[in-house]
Amino acid sequence: xxxxxxxxxxxxxxxxxxxxxxxxxxxxxxxxxxxxxxxxxxxxxxxxxxxxxxxxxxxxxxxxxxxxxxxxxxxxxxxxxxxxxxxxxxxxxxxxxxxxxxxxxxxxxxxxxxxxxxxxxxxxxxxxxxxxxxxxxxxxxxxxxxxxxxxxxxxxxxxxxxxxxxxxxxxxxxxxxxxxxxxxxxxxxxxxxxxxxxxxxxxxxxxxxxxxxxxxxxxxxxxxxxxxxxxxxxxxxxxxxxxxxxxxxxxxxxxxxxxxxxxxxxxxxxxxxxxxxxxxxxxxxxxxxxxxxxxxxxxxxxxxxxxxxxxxxxxxxxxxxxxxxxxxxxxxxxxxxxxxxxxxxxxxxxxxxxxxxxxxxxxxxxxxxxxxxxxxxxxxxxxxxxxxxxxxxxxxxxxxxxxxxxxxxxxxxxxxxxxxxxxxxxxxxxxxxxxxxxxxxxxxxxxxxxxxxxxxxxxxxxxxxxxxxxxxxxxxxxxxxxxxxxxxxxxxxxxxxxxxxxxxxxxxxxxxxxxxxxxxxxxxxxxxxxxxxxxxxxxxxxxxxxxxxxxxxxxxxxxxxxxxx
Numbered sequence: 001x002x003x004x005x006x007x008x009x010x011x012x013x014x015x016x017x018x019x020x021x022x023x024x025x026x027x028x029x030x031x032x033x034x035x036x037x038x039x040x041x042x043x044x045x046x047x048x049x050x051x052x053x054x055x056x057x058x059x060x061x062x063x064x065x066x067x068x069x070x071x072x073x074x075x076x077x078x079x080x081x082x083x084x085x086x087x088x089x090x091x092x093x094x095x096x097x098x099x100x101x102x103x104x105x106x107x108x109x110x111x112x113x114x115x116x117x118x119x120x121x122x123x124x125x126x127x128x129x130x131x132x133x134x135x136x137x138x139x140x141x142x143x144x145x146x147x148x149x150x151x152x153x154x155x156x157x158x159x160x161x162x163x164x165x166x167x168x169x170x171x172x173x174x175x176x177x178x179x180x181x182x183x184x185x186x187x188x189x190x191x192x193x194x195x196x197x198x199x200x201x202x203x204x205x206x207x208x209x210x211x212x213x214x215x216x217x218x219x220x221x222x223x224x225x226x227x228x229x230x231x232x233x234x235x236x237x238x239x240x241x242x243x244x245x246x247x248x249x250x251x252x253x254x255x256x257x258x259x260x261x262x263x264x265x266x267x268x269x270x271x272x273x274x275x276x277x278x279x280x281x282x283x284x285x286x287x288x289x290x291x292x293x294x295x296x297x298x299x300x301x302x303x304x305x306x307x308x309x310x311x312x313x314x315x316x317x318x319x320x321x322x323x324x325x326x327x328x329x330x331x332x333x334x335x336x337x338x339x340x341x342x343x344x345x346x347x348x349x350x351x352x353x354x355x356x357x358x359x360x361x362x363x364x365x366x367x368x369x370x371x372x373x374x375x376x377x378x379x380x381x382x383x384x385x386x387x388x389x390x391x392x393x394x395x396x397x398x399x400x401x402x403x404x405x406x407x408x409x410x411x412x413x414x415x416x417x418x419x420x421x422x423x424x425x426x427x428x429x430x431x432x433x434x435x436x437x438x439x440x441x442x443x444x445x446x447x448x449x450x451x452x453x454x455x456x457x458x459x460x461x462x463x464x465x466x467x468x469x470x471x472x473x474x475x476x477x478x479x480x481x482x483x484x485x486x487x488x489x490x491x492x493x494x495x496x497x498x499x500x501x502x503x504x505x506x507x508x509x510x511x512x513x514x515x516x517x518x519x520x521x522x523x524x525x526x527x528x529x530x531x532x533x534x535x536x537x538x539x540x541x542x543x544x545x546x547x548x549x550x551x552x553x554x555x556x557x558x559x560x561x562x563x564x565x
Contacts, residue, residue, distance in 0.1 A: 012130040014021050019097035021317045025182045045210040051485045055172040061110040063167035101174035117141040187213035187221045199228035201275035234264050240336035247311030250333035256305045265305030286324040292331035295339035303350040359472040366518040385530040391397040484525040499551045513554045
């Protein structure tokens with residue numbers, strides 16, 4: 001007959017080990033927010049104080065009765081929540097253990113307000129030292145009453161009453177000095193991390209968030225009435241991939257709106273039927289080996305926002321990623337499939353737009369230089385050449401465009417060098433769109449403009465004006481480096497020409513070389529146009545011979561290595 005041996009784990013040490021599922025203070029804060037949303041809260045407030053090393057999270061959810069809270073304590077590592085709730089593992093209540101000296105959980109149940117507020121106190125050292133049974137001190141808290149209004153304290157002969165707009169409060173004090181564990185990068189991180197993970201649930205429950213943050217120097221910053229905004233990008237057609245192991249993979253994605261800093265969209269991941277989401281950096285930690293490199297680049301590029309949901313993938317205990325298994329591998333195969341059918345085309349369009357935006361910004365820089373040059377009396381011949389440009393839209397007083405050149409009327413004006421350098425606050429709206437200049441004719445105005453996505457891609461420039469415009473186009477099958485349309489004042493650069501390609505790198509040196517090449521070509525083009533027509537062929541041939549030498553100097557001469565200012 002066999003025998004058995006008794007396994008008696010050290011209870012305190014076991015709880016400390018379980019709490020390590022949330023290794024960082026930020027994880028603890030987010031877990032507490034999650035519990036607040038689960039409890040039906042519509043108002044949540046976070047107060048983090050790096051100087052005092054304390055954190056408070058309060059919410060107006062349903063609160064917890066004594067029996068409910070104790071049931072939760074006895075069910076650590078066992079779910080107490082329904083499938084439609086955010087959490088599943090019931091260990092969030094003890095997540096602060098090991099990361100602070102002590103924390104308290106104070107709550108008053110909505111259904112039994114006469115029970116009043118109760119406070120449980122968790123002392124890390126005491127929990128860690130209890131081997132057989134872990135006892136958590138509990139006390140009734142008098143003098144506190146829940147109110148749906150503002151905090152208020154009233155004093156009378158009967159005592160002091162604090163009216164508070166919360167039913168549950170988690171207070172963390174003297175959190176660890178370990179900078180890696182306790183790292184909080186300010187109020188913006190707290191807000192962005194909360195919105196990344198809980199936007200879906202916050203929208204569903206109409207949750208509003210208030211955040212207060214005091215840094216190590218005592219400087220306080222506050223953000224109030226934060227709500228989860230809906231996606232603002234252009235919705236893509238719904239896409240569902242069906243896989244044998246992973247089941248359905250649903251892509252609810254949008255093309256993110258552009259900003260002055262480029263595309264800033266974020267894609268999150270989650271389970272069907274569960275409002276919790278986690279971000280790209282957590283997803284890729286477990287999925288890297290299963291996901292194609294190009295698909296990963298697409299999802300992390302910022303051009304997309306939205307969510308990708310799995311039917312069968314399982315969350316890790318920390319709820320920051322999917323469990324690494326065959327389901328995750330199959331889920332990634334569904335993403336790879338989506339990329340080949342949809343994402344590859346989105347990336348191609350995004351790369352073209354990024355290149356256009358870059359050319360436009362560099363074009364503006366070069367046009368400012370050319371504009372200054374034209375104001376110098378020494379270059380009067382070149383300035384006079386531009387005076388003869390007759391460009392504009394169809395109508396009285398305008399030279400009609402060449403046949404086949406018009407794609408349609410221009411809706412938005414080009415960017416002008418008069419608006420300042422690219423990126424300046426006066427060069428466009430915050431989303432990167434150009435502000436409309438006046439439509440009336442400006443006497444003596446010779447604008448220097450450049451076509452591109454921040455203005456508009458078009459064949460013609462704005463009306464009632466004389467000047468010079470840059471355009472960057474792939475002149476396929478054309479061996480010319482540039483072409484000057486003298487009727488419309490458009491100087492086109494052939495971005496497929498070997499000289500241009502040699503200069504066009506993504507680094508700072510590439511920007512410098514492109515600007516200098518543009519300016520050199522502009523002088524060439526104006527000079528070529530200014531000389532008598534009988535000499536233009538000879539001058540053009542001379543310039544063509546010089547270009548190869550100039551491009552060599554751009555890439556190799558120390559004299560051309562200075563940075564643009």
